[in-house]
Amino acid sequence: MTTLTPFPGYDGLMSLSRREGVDIRPTLLRVLTDLYVQSPSHTDEEERQFVELTSRLIDEVDDATRAVVRARLSIYPHTPRAIALRLSLSSSTDQRVPLAAPIPPADTTAPARPASRIPTEAEQRAASLSMQPEDAAQLSEMFFSATSQERTQILYNLAETPLRPAARIHPPRAMRAIEVLHMAAYVSDVENFTAELGDALLLTATTAERVVFDEGGEALACALKALGIKSQVFEQVLMFLDPAKGSSVDWVYRLSRLYDRLSERAALIMLAAWRGATVASTRAKYRAALYDDERQRARSATPQARPAVQPGAAWTPRTNTTRG
Template sequence: MLAARRNGRDPRPALLRLLVARYTAGRGHSAAERQRFADLAMRLFDVVDLPTAKRAATELATAPELPYALALHLARGPIAIAAPVLRLSSALDEVTLMALADTTSPDHAAAISARREVSPLLAKKLAAVLHEARGELRSLPQPRIEMAEPPASAEIVPDVGAAPTLPAPPAPAPLVEAAPFHATPAGFRAATAMQRAILFDQIALLPPLPMSARLPRAGEATLGKLELAAMRHQPAVLGALLEKALGVSADAAAGILGDDSGEALVVTGRALGIPFDTMARLIFLIHPTLGRSVTRVFGLADLHERLGEMSAQHLIAAWRGGARRAPALRMEELPAMRSFGQKRRRSETPVNEANDRNRRGG
């Protein structure tokens, strides 16, 4: 550990891999050894990167002597870590699985339903949870489809043998088009976790923004100012820095900082090209309570990994109100390519006239 720290490396991922390999290689662990392993592993799972935690959880999922406390800790984490434990681990009994289906996300319930043996009672519970999740998806607002009206000159010729024509129903009241929930940081903050997950999947399919609407990456000076303002607990300074870096309004910057889930700040950091370790320090300085929840830490790391930079810039553009940044020079001010090969006209100055007279001798 000392050698790794001198070289600037984090020794904790290697420690977790070594600890898991040593534990799974042995058999007949005592109760004290299981408890000691669970305590050490949970501390390391909370601080290592997501790929390392995912590989270690997959290796432990089939371990016959996986401690119950560690299995429950992993099953409550992000779905990337919880899925193999929920599908394969024998350390989780039916009562625990029923409670996890009630208190975790629909993705966790779907992972439980993939177990080889599921009792009828547990299967009924999982079906109810997944059915409720699908109902929430159907209840989300759908895009409005405008139907083309027939031309005014078209005439409908009634059929003589058809039934009598009923009176036309009254015209419906005009629909009020509501702004999408993600159009402002306040709406994004008020959205449910399911709505945000669907939004992230949708914006991942959008084409990249034009170059004039993209944000430049944050430089070292901007990152230093953000960290200094976060350490000093200066929300007004943080808001002004975000307002300048993102091109958003002051209300939008305040809404980003006010998102207690930290996801709006992750979107901001992804759009500005900020690494997650730097962004995590900012998030935990702004919202200290997020660092106490292992589930939230892994969830934010997973979001930072899944969310592309261009997708995050689409969301920031929506928070800017769709306004694009003006280029430094207008196109008409830039020289045309065809003018580079032309000779420049000699300016008619008094100095040139004097030189001509000297050459002519008077």
């Protein structure tokens, strides 16, 4: 009867493992296991020799090696029963695939996770703080005057601020705007694209033009994220709306990454800032005129003199009065 030779050099490894100071048993057990599970089936003689060899090595290796071998054999459908018992593997009666031992039930005495704290009334109010027009104007100018890296950081920080974002665009209106913007960008119709963007986001023509013609492109990313445009459509807008910019792979790739990481909340907060900046600009435009008009009306008004008797003056009764 021929004996099983698991792999070339097996006899040399066995003799080397018997030498003092050289412990190759962990490696030998792993190699034997790997070779055994590579074959879908084995003869009775091969199975007997595998059981004989591994049975001696299992008790002589460290726990880490034993765990690796146990994991490999636990998913092998033809693990010998004797080895499965040595490794505490159990198999069902319907299949020969060894199953790992059942996981012990969790300790029910462990302390439960604390319930989430209910925010206080002050925290709830702080979570929806509205921006004053002056603050919105400052945020808008800070965003447009910042570099691309600074704008990215501003947008990431806005997602964590307690500022109240603008309301989402009504879904039917947003869907119609997305279709119009997509078609306008595809034919590079910047004028209609700008007009539709301002109309959909309730922005003035000046603000919409500033968003569309912004060199960095971060403002356009915020505007389209507020509308809910998908990333694929956004990339097409970048490539076709302005072919000169869209031909830059780095520019399109940078904005695409920003768009994927940009949160809807940050985009809506920036939209609220643009709207608030318009209010602040309108107030500043008419404030001086209203102030001068009030001063002019105050100067032109002539107060009516009221007859009064001065202190110390002699009182003279009226005579020759006729009553009708």
